[in-house]
Amino acid sequence: MLADFLRLSLKALSERRARAVLTIVGIAIGPLILVMMSSVVGSYSEYIVERITSLGQNAIAIFPTENYRLDAEDLNYIRTFDAVKRAEPFYNTQGIVKRGTEETKVSIFAVDYNLLFEAIGSLEIGEGAIPPETDTLSSIIGRKIAFKDDTRHFSLHDVLTVTVPKIEGGKITGKKTVNVVVSAILEEYGGALIVDPDSTIFMSLEAGRRLLGLDKWSGVLVLADNPANVKPTVSALRQYYEEKVQIIAFSSIAEAISSVTSAITFINFSTSLSAFAVAVAGVAATMITSVMERTREIGVMKAIGYTNFQILLMILLESIMMSLVGATAGISTGVVGAYILSSRGFRIGGIGESGITLQLNPLITPTLIIQTLALTILIGLAGGVLPAYRASKIPPVVALRYE
Amino acid sequence: MPETKQKKPIIQLVDVYKEYRAGTISTLALKRVNFQIHREQVIAIMGPSGSGKTTLLNMIGLLDRPTKGKIFFDGLDVLRLDDKTLANLRNTKLGFVFQTFNLVNRLSVFENVELPLIPRGIPRGVRAKMVLDAIIKVGGDESWLSKKPNQLSGGQQQRVAIARAIVGKPVVLLADEPTGNLDRASAKVVVKTFLNLNKAGHTVVVVTHDPEVANCMDKIYVIRDGEIIDEYSSNKAESLINKV
Ligand SMILES: Nc1ncnc2c1ncn2[C@@H]1O[C@H](COP(=O)(O)OP(=O)(O)OP(=O)(O)O)[C@@H](O)[C@H]1O
Ligand SMILES: [Mg+2]
Numbered sequence: 001m002l003a004d005f006l007r008l009s010l011k012a013l014s015e016r017r018a019r020a021v022l023t024i025v026g027i028a029i030g031p032l033i034l035v036m037m038s039s040v041v042g043s044y045s046e047y048i049v050e051r052i053t054s055l056g057q058n059a060i061a062i063f064p065t066e067n068y069r070l071d072a073e074d075l076n077y078i079r080t081f082d083a084v085k086r087a088e089p090f091y092n093t094q095g096i097v098k099r100g101t102e103e104t105k106v107s108i109f110a111v112d113y114n115l116l117f118e119a120i121g122s123l124e125i126g127e128g129a130i131p132p133e134t135d136t137l138s139s140i141i142g143r144k145i146a147f148k149d150d151t152r153h154f155s156l157h158d159v160l161t162v163t164v165p166k167i168e169g170g171k172i173t174g175k176k177t178v179n180v181v182v183s184a185i186l187e188e189y190g191g192a193l194i195v196d197p198d199s200t201i202f203m204s205l206e207a208g209r210r211l212l213g214l215d216k217w218s219g220v221l222v223l224a225d226n227p228a229n230v231k232p233t234v235s236a237l238r239q240y241y242e243e244k245v246q247i248i249a250f251s252s253i254a255e256a257i258s259s260v261t262s263a264i265t266f267i268n269f270s271t272s273l274s275a276f277a278v279a280v281a282g283v284a285a286t287m288i289t290s291v292m293e294r295t296r297e298i299g300v301m302k303a304i305g306y307t308n309f310q311i312l313l314m315i316l317l318e319s320i321m322m323s324l325v326g327a328t329a330g331i332s333t334g335v336v337g338a339y340i341l342s343s344r345g346f347r348i349g350g351i352g353e354s355g356i357t358l359q360l361n362p363l364i365t366p367t368l369i370i371q372t373l374a375l376t377i378l379i380g381l382a383g384g385v386l387p388a389y390r391a392s393k394i395p396p397v398v399a400l401r402y403e
Numbered sequence: 404m405p406e407t408k409q410k411k412p413i414i415q416l417v418d419v420y421k422e423y424r425a426g427t428i429s430t431l432a433l434k435r436v437n438f439q440i441h442r443e444q445v446i447a448i449m450g451p452s453g454s455g456k457t458t459l460l461n462m463i464g465l466l467d468r469p470t471k472g473k474i475f476f477d478g479l480d481v482l483r484l485d486d487k488t489l490a491n492l493r494n495t496k497l498g499f500v501f502q503t504f505n506l507v508n509r510l511s512v513f514e515n516v517e518l519p520l521i522p523r524g525i526p527r528g529v530r531a532k533m534v535l536d537a538i539i540k541v542g543g544d545e546s547w548l549s550k551k552p553n554q555l556s557g558g559q560q561q562r563v564a565i566a567r568a569i570v571g572k573p574v575v576l577l578a579d580e581p582t583g584n585l586d587r588a589s590a591k592v593v594v595k596t597f598l599n600l601n602k603a604g605h606t607v608v609v610v611t612h613d614p615e616v617a618n619c620m621d622k623i624y625v626i627r628d629g630e631i632i633d634e635y636s637s638n639k640a641e642s643l644i645n646k647v
Contacts, residue, residue, distance in 0.1 A: 001522075015509045297505075303464070304494065304498075304519040304567070305519055305522050307486070308487070309487070310522055395467070397461050397467045400466075400501070400505070
């Protein structure tokens, strides 16, 4: 029987094709915006959060401000925290590596190797082995330094000449070159945020101090014993140091980004909701007109024995069918739109030269599609229910007399 | 007339009043109507315009409720039935032919005629056969089925409307001026159809202005100003239509 009611509703819709199509276009806008924006925002935020999370949920970086100098005393103080598993200083600077005729900017990071690998869990050695901490001539280099595209520039035991700033008395006074031996090459880490291991030369702390001539620690890398202790440790450190240092926990960056993207998602959702509200009004207007035009016909149907519920169902099916078509059209153009939108890429800055351009596929999940579909069907229901109810309640004699 | 027909009326109106109210104006369209229809009768209701014929037919057809009085359909007290039960009764026991054909123009003849069968949940294949039977009974043929109502003449459209009314094999067929818009020849076909249906066991109630049409029926009721003022058996022999 439902099939017959569907057929009757379809016939009624196809009689007023232009009106139905316009209503459907109105319905389609909501799901279009929702699918397009949510999937694009979703894919980028998921990626960013995932990358930042991979940097280590236990890691905390402490950077001194210009006028403050972190020293062994600070290190000892930091190590007194129960939640602090390890704390080691690091040096960090930029350099230039010559590869054939081409010069590449690189980051240089001098830190305790064990701590490094512990902090960034997904960091892996591709070739060679981690050199001993005492070996101040060796280094571990990122994948993108050893290779450009698929062409190899450096192999194990090659000597790398790096141009770095020359520092005298705490001031940059010029440039100098240093040589390091490649002891290990990292696996590709992938587009990183904040730090980019692929274009970084890692060396031991002592090597950093000697080769780079840095006498001031760039910062202290702290490892908490578990992620839950990161926040309290950060606030305790902040309280102690006040404005003298900057403290960054990767986990709180991820949290901040998550909250920003959920705000964006919410704004996007509200925007589409207003499109949905407009669509409800459109459906209601269309259905009211359609019911009015068919008052006599509804009277005839009631006279020949259609129940109020069957009339209600028939009218409601019309609006639901329009919303189904609208949902299909909206969701599919939304998917196309999402691919077009995300194909433009999106640049994310990082520390120094580590910024990258992301170009991700939109995150189109079954949940998103089903939610959008359900919401759009709700448009049809909400817009159709009043006209359908009114139609079902007209007394047959009144409907039959209607001109 | 056999005794059994008289015993239990299919429709009985007891002291029925119907008042229409439009703001302060009220019209008493039926005044204390007492009236019975027995199974397998074929009757005519006559009366001047505005006398209450359609109002009466709406009462008989369970389309409207009286302001006062009682209506019994097949022994059931109609006023005690809810909308859904009334709809089911109309669907299974009653057939309507409206004054203005009231066909749905976007639907084909076939789809118009099958309309009353859909709420009954009759399968498509069975419906197709019932629709064709009904069309043939009213003197139409298969070629009508795929046409739209407005591709047919007025007389043909009225016959399609009759086919829609009889397709579900109703106990009672109600027709409101079924020949009002037709020429003599078409009117004759329509009246013949009613008489044939009556022979096949249907009860038929026809509202008409046309004395010739009325004379073809068993009984004629005359209504004026909402009151049934006269009731007599027709002289079928004198009917012109029967002589054709
Ligand atoms: N819905 C209504 N509201 C108000 N008055 C009505 C309504 N329906 C009918 N009437 C009035 O009731 C009276 C009877 O109307 P009804 O339609 O039954 O007449 P009728 O005998 O069928 O007339 P006709 O031969 O012209 O069809 C008329 O005076 C009419 O104006
Ligand atoms: Mg009338």
